[in-house]
Amino acid sequence: MVRSAPRQPVPARRADAERNIAAILEAATRLLSADPAASVADIAKAAGVGRVTLYGHFPSREALVDAVLEHAVGLADAVLDDPALDERPAPEAMAALLHSSWEVLDRHRRLFVAADRIMATERIREHHERPLRRVERLIERGRRDGDFRTDLPLPWLVTTFFSIIHSAAQERESGRLPAEDVERVLVTTMLSLLTSPA
Amino acid sequence: MVRSAPRQPVPARRADAERNIAAILEAATRLLSADPAASVADIAKAAGVGRVTLYGHFPSREALVDAVLEHAVGLADAVLDDPALDERPAPEAMAALLHSSWEVLDRHRRLFVAADRIMATERIREHHERPLRRVERLIERGRRDGDFRTDLPLPWLVTTFFSIIHSAAQERESGRLPAEDVERVLVTTMLSLLTSPA
Incomplete structure (x- = not known):
């Protein structure tokens, strides 16, 4: 993936990652405070990211x-x-x-x-x-x-x-x-x- | 069982049942207030009665x-x-x-x-x-x-x-x-x- 998209400058990728992390934390805060048993899959969905992306940032x-x-x-x-x-x-x-x-x-x-x-x-x-x-x-x-x-x-x-x-x-x-x-x-x-x- | 112990008078059997019920309620109150997930088996054990006896009084x-x-x-x-x-x-x-x-x-x-x-x-x-x-x-x-x-x-x-x-x-x-x-x-x-x- 990194090889097939070599032109994306590093700062943009970092900005993407930061946006994803912020979206995941916001969604996780919202879902977990409504239901402490909320699943990681639901949190990823609410954050608009894939589970692989979520686990990339938060391994567990x-x-x-x-x-x-x-x-x-x-x-x-x-x-x-x-x-x-x-x-x-x-x-x-x-x-x-x-x-x-x-x-x-x-x-x-x-x-x-x-x-x-x-x-x-x-x-x-x-x-x-x-x-x-x-x-x-x-x-x-x-x-x-x-x-x-x-x-x-x-x-x-x-x-x-x-x-x-x-x-x-x-x-x-x-x-x-x-x-x-x-x-x-x-x-x-x-x-x-x-x-x-x- | 009833036939093999025919001499036990009815009031005595009723008194037994009441003692068992009281013991079960006491044990259940104690165990469930300490741990809401306490099992029926543990409650029977703490009450000193068998599970069959417990289920005879409380079917579920x-x-x-x-x-x-x-x-x-x-x-x-x-x-x-x-x-x-x-x-x-x-x-x-x-x-x-x-x-x-x-x-x-x-x-x-x-x-x-x-x-x-x-x-x-x-x-x-x-x-x-x-x-x-x-x-x-x-x-x-x-x-x-x-x-x-x-x-x-x-x-x-x-x-x-x-x-x-x-x-x-x-x-x-x-x-x-x-x-x-x-x-x-x-x-x-x-x-x-x-x-x-x-």
Whole structure:
């Protein structure tokens, strides 16, 4: 194949490969977060590439899921890594963070369900640590500043943060929570949880 | 067999059957809540009965899971159906309810994971409705009495009740939340969530 198409310049081939990789990661993220059991064949089809091309870039399902997680963590991290957040009081920063990133964080969680089936726990934990630490640091700052409660353990508050996002996503899917109410409900619930009762 | 043991009186045989059924339900509840994929053979073994005896009482895995759910709902309902709860202010009643029943409610939830794999959604929903309605009624009363918030939808508050219990159970299992802290953390979290900020 390389010999029969010698005139295609290298940069164009590299651009093709990058386009394919981006399409595969986008399709894999979409399909795996909807159904953790989505097949590699379905992912290739949705990405508009052949299975051989997909396996050329990602030699196994595990390698693909690993890359998808890395990609999703990168997206979540980019959203969470907003220097403006650090300058605002913790409750405001928390509200802004929920507004900007609850969907990214929930998609992220779904991908972990897919990963959980095929990857080593340690590798999954590494991926999970970064966004978790960012949320933890924000809650910690709120506690230091006297804005957030200190009568409940920090890890528990971090857990409820993710659990509340997960519940809201499920309620929206089932139609019990109208899409336009999700953000208000999330922010109100989370701030009540984090704010010490007077 | 009946002919070769004709002297065993009928009440004794009935008592045997009831003991077997109780042992099977107890073992099935325990095994299925630890692992939703637990096999009928393992359940029979843990109950100390043969598979033939088990199938004599529960002709299919579905019939067994259905009976286990019915049994678990009965237990949860018995704990929740405490007339004393109705006489106390809603926040106190909520704290008492969490104390008495969070473990029952969490076990209950795990059984639904097992049921989800083999039973029709409608049948599962019927089982789930009763305890859910009791929690809903308590929260509703608290809202009417001005003790609980009305700025968040009632179904959302019911969902977070179950989701918080589930998170606490997971945190305890993972060792991140010491067993002796679970109840205090649950009650504090739930009341913060239900109580409108001043």
